[in-house]
Amino acid sequence: MTASTTHTLEAPGAVLHYDVRPVQASTAPTLLMIGSPMDASGFAALAARFTDRTVVTYDPRGAGRSVLTEGAPRSTPDLHADDVARVITAIGGGPVDVFASSGGAVNALALVARRPELVRVLVAHEPPLAQALPDRDNVLAAIADIGETYQAKGWGAGMAKFIASTSVRGEFPADPADLPVPSPTEFGLPTEDDGSRDDVLLAQNLITCTHYQPHYEALRAASTRIFIGVGVESEGQITYRAGTAVAERLGVEPAVFPSHHGGFLEGDFGMKGEPDAFAATLRSLLDS
Known part of the structure; x- marks a missing residue:
């Protein structure tokens, strides 16, 4: 080679x-x-x-x-x-x-x-x-909540919720509020919002890919x-x-x-x- x-x-x-x-x-x-x-x-x-x-x-x-x-x-x-x-x-x-x-x-x-x-x-x-799952509506609601958290609180909060959600085993609850809401510090992520909203995962691909x-x-x-x-x-x-x-x-x-x-x-x-x-x-x- x-x-x-x-x-x-x-x-x-x-x-x-x-x-x-x-x-x-x-x-x-x-x-x-x-x-x-x-x-x-x-x-x-x-x-x-x-x-x-x-x-x-x-x-x-x-x-x-x-x-x-x-x-x-x-x-x-x-x-x-x-x-x-x-x-x-x-x-x-x-x-x-x-x-x-x-x-x-x-x-x-x-x-x-x-x-x-x-x-x-x-x-x-x-x-x-997510569209292929039997609990698709619940999963898509949780994904939308991740996007909303990112827009409201920044990268650390959005990514922490993303990691927690993708780690769930089994079907999702109907209300995203029933899912774990970890602190970004649990994953070594920043708690401060730097104001950017251009993350390639959370801003660009999260919704269009999963939907x-x-x-x-x-x-x-x-x-x-x-x-x-x-x-x-x-x-x-x-x-x-x-x-x-x-x-x-x-x-x-x-x-x-x-x-x-x-x-x-x-x-x-x-x-x-x-x-x-x-x-x-x-x-x-x-x-x-």
Whole structure:
């Protein structure tokens, strides 16, 4: 594997940055790793475990190095999907294999529904598609409450409520007030409001990502082979429940990964996963 190279790509309302780790002699499909709001830096440990093929990572619009430009439209999974399609086209047009995590999994499902010819295999790990849940109204109310808390009290208060809500196991109560309301200090977050309201998760993607309705008919008909991943330690949490619900609608069995929502992480970002075991499971799906 030669050294990683960084590239830029203009898109409506953003300048996208992506990184290519080329393996010239490999015959395996290029592996694209995407998250949202996680940027390319979050996939360093996982990419290091796929040195037998070219790996591409990128920063979604508004995250990391991919800055928004004047007149940027509201970010949606469909808009993110268009961005990913641009990256795939720029690196050679595909079809590529895609590992997509969290909001990136939602965006990848949007991509495959629209452009299945670009993706050979998609492994969508724990997409937070609240609309797929039986208690969707309660979960969506809790998500709206997180957004309102962020707008009213700032990043620390909003993120604390986000962490607490995503840690809940089982169905949500009808009233968001019945959910835990932790202090930001419990998570090492600031209690002071710095006045900013441009957080990529809480301001940009929270609502449009969780409220998205995938085109299930198009996904079932797609030429892409689709796996929906769930982490064994996430059982009962929103993303696990949503992942199993999406898998059921697609008529596939969930692919169970070791560890949790960020199981591919090596201890960075405050989360310690099992990257070796996670990568082995991912490889088995890509090669199946």
